[in-house]
Amino acid sequence: MAKSTTPGEAVPIRQRGITMKDVAKRAGVSRTAVSFVLSNRENASISEETRTRINDAVQELGYRPNAGARALASRRSDWYGIVTEIVTAPFAVDIIKGAQDQAWLDRRFLLIAPSDQADAVGPNQGLEDAATEKLLEQRVEGLLYAATFHRGVHVPDSANEVPTVLINCFDADGKLPSIVPDERAGGRVAVERLLQAGHTRIGVINLDPVIPAAVGRLQGAREALADAGLELDPELVVSGYATADGGYDAACRILDRYPESDRPTALFCLNDRMAMGAYDAIKERGLTIPGDIAVIGFDNQELIAAYLRPKLTTVALPFEKMGALGVQTLAALTAGQPILADQQLVDCPLLERSSV
Amino acid sequence: MAKSTTPGEAVPIRQRGITMKDVAKRAGVSRTAVSFVLSNRENASISEETRTRINDAVQELGYRPNAGARALASRRSDWYGIVTEIVTAPFAVDIIKGAQDQAWLDRRFLLIAPSDQADAVGPNQGLEDAATEKLLEQRVEGLLYAATFHRGVHVPDSANEVPTVLINCFDADGKLPSIVPDERAGGRVAVERLLQAGHTRIGVINLDPVIPAAVGRLQGAREALADAGLELDPELVVSGYATADGGYDAACRILDRYPESDRPTALFCLNDRMAMGAYDAIKERGLTIPGDIAVIGFDNQELIAAYLRPKLTTVALPFEKMGALGVQTLAALTAGQPILADQQLVDCPLLERSSV
DNA sequence: CTGGATTGGTAACGCGCGTTACTTGCTGGA
């Protein structure tokens, strides 16, 4: 029997610093017994009666386990870390959102650390990545690296100490598993949608032709046309800065170059910001969307795509899904399970709105 | 002297599980000495020579402190927790960004936990807030609650166990410190800008008149007009849904109600999405911005405001700053310092672009 | 020469918990 308990008051007055020892005392058992009950050990051999007595004591005292101590003793942390350039990225935060939600479902915490200097290609010699170091000090069981736009990156060597997954980027050195959007399939689905609507003369407003997004999307567009027995007219592909102004300029060029009879009836804009500019160019010329010219975008930057008039049909970058898949992949890795592939491509779904 | 070292290779081969004990052995000292050096104790009394020997050993072995163990022993965790509805909030993530950055500067980690069910007013009886519980299990030293839009909230009782600060919301029960935008000053600065540009007949596209944002902004507008000896004409205030369509409808009503001579020359839209719709209404009528009608928004939803044509002049909600200030306030509280006020109002800066 | 202060450390405890090895009491079969 517990001696020093005051059985009269069963009020769950919660105060800091309640430990297993307190629970044990209250329940009149050893601390070990409490530990067994709380961790639900199978071959525990604790009678049903003491089990409930312990659970009651937990409730009454408002006991709350100390995750840190548990991690120390069990050598498992339930923590993942994610290194991200969120600081400079207004819209890829959905990666974190997806990862965060998935981690929460898996009852894990995601520690977020901002990467100071994420250089695209350079070896980033000399300065160790402080973010990675800090995360490893917390003994995270796995690491995620998230980029704001699809590209190759280098991760610090220390990342090799724990399972690591790259999101929206890939290991330029080639060994780490990564989750990236399937740009090619996305480009394909966009153009297929235009073809299905009857357009055969399609202008493309291209990004900087070097980045993986541009390469993949354009390739997909080409394939979709080829499937329909068509070819991508190089004259109809114009590049511009990846901004609304850039899209405006590019659209002007493409629209003014041809007589009405020969003008493209649809524009595939490789991102939504450029589509936004294209809208203005089209409207300025007294043309309607999608009546005279259909427009399809890419990225699904919600605030643009959903609020343009007419609302923009676009291909979505699956940020949330990539984040979630990253955590799932990490979970598999830390559990020692095999993963499906080194590079997982995630579908970019077409979002039908009103511009096609 | 350390006995089992292999002095030939000074290569920092980093392997898991290097502890202080290993460092001590390598440096030929006691573990206590290592601890003293690493924690930079002042009255340590360690000779300069052994100090460097220890630091060398740390480097050579690639020792990395175990934050969890340190937290357990020192009873300080260096962690804050933030409970947020990020899940449903596409754009208030900047709060997290600001908080995250500030926490990183303070060398602390910010644990993010999604709040399942954030009811505006209801007492949320029965279901304990799982997010708060989980964070307290991690022994966070302080809690932040962030809402996606300015309003009153209830926080679970457990939040009283550690210092707590509310961001972009306030404690409906009245006791917890909070950080909120200064809506009134924001409304004032918006209208002052229009007055300064020579506009005296100003239409207001209002939000749901119940929420704090609408109340404050409208009040600010009224004050600015009063300062100029003018009054807000109730006829010129129209409400609508807080969307682009709602703004479009409201703008149509206001524009079509008056003959050109009597038409307002400026519109103060209480959020940017409504301003977006207002743009369309204005352009449809063959009017120019800002030539015929000036438009000013509120919120600074970057993707809208910066990419509309012309770019939208608007008043920014200081999400990042509120997040940072929240962490700073929490730091003060956990350090036992007094805070300035129970409710801190953060300035909403005017962002001049091209629509006024 | 003595004794107190200073320098340069070390031994040992405890943080809260997981886990292993061990003990105790009881039942039932030979």
Place this chain on the structure above:
DNA sequence: TCCAGCAAGTAACGCGCGTTACCAATCCAG
């Protein structure tokens, strides 16, 4: 009667580290 076997627990160790108490050697004033 005796011992194997099981149910129901407990003692004790260690996770990696911060921290306090203690110790040995040296220095210097009296």
